[in-house]
Amino acid sequence: MAKILLEMKNITKTFPGVKALDNVNLQVEEGEIHALVGENGAGKSTLMNVLSGIYPYGTYEGDIVYNGQVCKFSNIKDSEKLGIVIIHQELALVPEMTIGENMYLGNERGSKFAIDWNTTYAEADKYLRMVNLEESSKVQVKTIGTGKQQLVEIAKALAKNAKLLILDEPTSSLNEEDSRALLDLMLGFKKQGMTMIIISHKLNEVAYVADKITVIRDGTTIETIDNHGTEPVSEERIIKGMVGREMTNRFPAREGVQIGDVMMEVDHWTVHHPLYPERKVVDDVSMYVRKGEVVGIYGLMGAGRTELAMSIFGQSYGVNFSGELKIDGKPVKMKKSVTDAIKHKIAYVTEDRKGNGLILSQSIKVNTSLANLSSLASGGVIDQDKEYAVAEEYRDKLKTKTPTVEQLVGNLSGGNQQKVLLAKWMFAEPDIMLLDEPTRGIDVGAKYEIYCIINDLAAAGKSVVMISSELPEVLGMSDRIYIMNEGKMVGEMKAEEATQENIMALILQSGRGA
């Protein structure tokens, strides 16, 4: 048996209100490619952040043993000194700088006082050849494509004398051909004795490249599957580990809700990326939602779900729209304006409540009234007593835990912030609610309460579209489920027909077919 290079023992990491990792164990042998798989939010990235020192020693429990020694990293430099180098999912290159400058950013060649550019570019070129790149290191990064940029990231890691290379979703922004080249490069490195950890959603790639596969679910390690057999391990086998959890009473029943006529419908809806207008982010999507119905949209990260919802919501995302939007059977020509969307009784409850949902520096009251402030004002003057009463009403209705509605939203827990966000949009009195990851980052108890609120909305005849990356949630809450992948609707199922396995299989098939 080969030497164990890295062992992470009983790692537990808590964020305020959430246990992100719970007694996670991971063993990586020298010279192997080890894959980490799991759903969004299962804790893979958190684990790697612990390993690379982004979460310093002392902020987690458990031990990291590397090369037989217990490590206490206080920052990313400490782990890099030992040859542990992480390549993040989002490319961290400065577009305006040359490849060489990027590769030695923060690790400059030369003396303390001056950079030695000759050495920099000579060494950079050497590493570029190692990743099969022909480009000169004096070329600006913005002039090469994403696939090559990913290779530059790897060359950059090699320049740091990497012994253990961690790749977080390295192929998520690459096409089929570039992905295959990258995977083959990894296999080449393995032959030279490099140890690698790969995080990926693409299970076919994992099966192709990995020696061992560790499955993480809900912050705990489920199993480690050996992939040394003559046949690569089947994707079904991996999926079973990823999703196989019990479902008992995590979702409140929705009883006696009358599902009515179609409320909103989009036909052949296509949206392009705002920065790369040739790229389709939402590709010929058609869907509908009825009154009193909860429709789930499932897909992996980057499937285009958020973009679909935001483009329906007053074209607040994207450019070059085509397709038709019908509300209550009538075609609607919506302007590029959120105000217009609100006027058409649509609400979009964002997945990013801190980033673009709430104003953390303002009170619950101010946040609650924001989307429908004009209804509380006459002649532009706000009736502040009425505003207070509204905030109180929603605090009661949604059971938001706070001493007063004058409390700043930034001081609330995630679950309570989510309730304030919902309150804001419920007060706007929409008929159609687009909920984007309504339970992200909140604890189980608060999730249940949010599910009850969703049920109440459906019971009140609202049309609810719920976007979620959590399969059990989609299955437990939806009347009907759409499955999205790479900008396209790849399937539609009734809740009764849907299982975790057949949804995952649908996504994987569509990914391979493309």
Next chain:
Amino acid sequence: MENKALHQSNIRKSDPVAMLKKNAMLIILVLVYLFFTIMTKGRMFKPNSFAALINQNAYVYILGCGMLMCMLTGGNIDLSCGAFVCLLGALGGMMMVVWKWGTAVSLVAMLAIGIIYGCGLGALIAYVMVPPWIATLAGYLAFRGLGTSILGVSSTNSISFKDSPDFLSIFSGTLFKTPEGQLNMPCLIVGIVAAALVVALIFKSRATRLRKGYEVDELAMDVAKSVLGAAVIVLVMYKLALSGGIPTVLVWVAAVVLLYAFITSKTTVGRHFYVVGGNIEAARLSGVNTKRIMFLAYLNMAILTSISAMTVISRFTAANADAGKNFEMDAISACVVGGVSASGGAGTVLGMVIGATLIGVINLGMFQINLDANYQRVVKGFVLLAAVVFDIVSKKRDS
């Protein structure tokens, strides 16, 4: 459990430490005032010091309101306002003195020029998306040169308003003028009425909130607020009554400050300034027209700069090339010392007024104890820095 108890009692418990922190600048203002009163052997407390404080700082209060609105949108500033005061003053001089247009026509024309500049600047910032400090830096560089070249028609590089008594009486006259040292009754009566109004407003709002079952402060808090507010108003008006009457510029300042206090705290448009500064994306996705708010901030700033220009040339009875120098910095300082967030989304008109007054008191005090002008600048610099550090540190403790 605890939440419920608080909710039912409907009385917001006051926390002494939080109270001190919240009113720190007010307390510092009082202490600084006392310090200079002692250092000047009481001269700082004389009626003409009060009059001087108002006359010298009128422009800071007016520009401060405009700068507050800009800063609320996300720490944006207007560097051009001081230079624009100079340009507009020069144009006003040409209209009133050289071309003899008459006071009313000239004032309307000055305001119109301000509005045109504000629309242009606002459009550049909101719709062309030029960063505010660059857009206004251009005006900062250009306007004083333009103003000075206009003033070149006169051999002294300045135009005097000696012969425009109407104009002077509007912006730098005195209402109900009486000889100095004699108690001016109308002035005192205005003060008492204003004080009574403040007290009445505080208790009317308290009564409404109690009746509707909303949270209120402890009674002692409201009483303290009323007593303090009324006392300050009556004291200032009493001192002014002894110095000859109400300066007309105080009426302008009071009107602007009250209007902006109302806009920022009671109106939808004012609320939108705060939410844009708090989180512009969240504001946009909640249906706030964020570009319109940016536009309004700079249009509004230009209008207030115009009014400020009128008060300043009137006070100096002349338009000259130095008018408005460093006004932008004075307005920014007043806001920052008054607790307006340098990153936007937080700050009040009352805070800005306290900040402006504090700086004004320090300036006047340093002048009265004959501190070297160079050291006066050093002190001002450190006061500004101390205020910001204090703000950041006290916020860090909270979180």
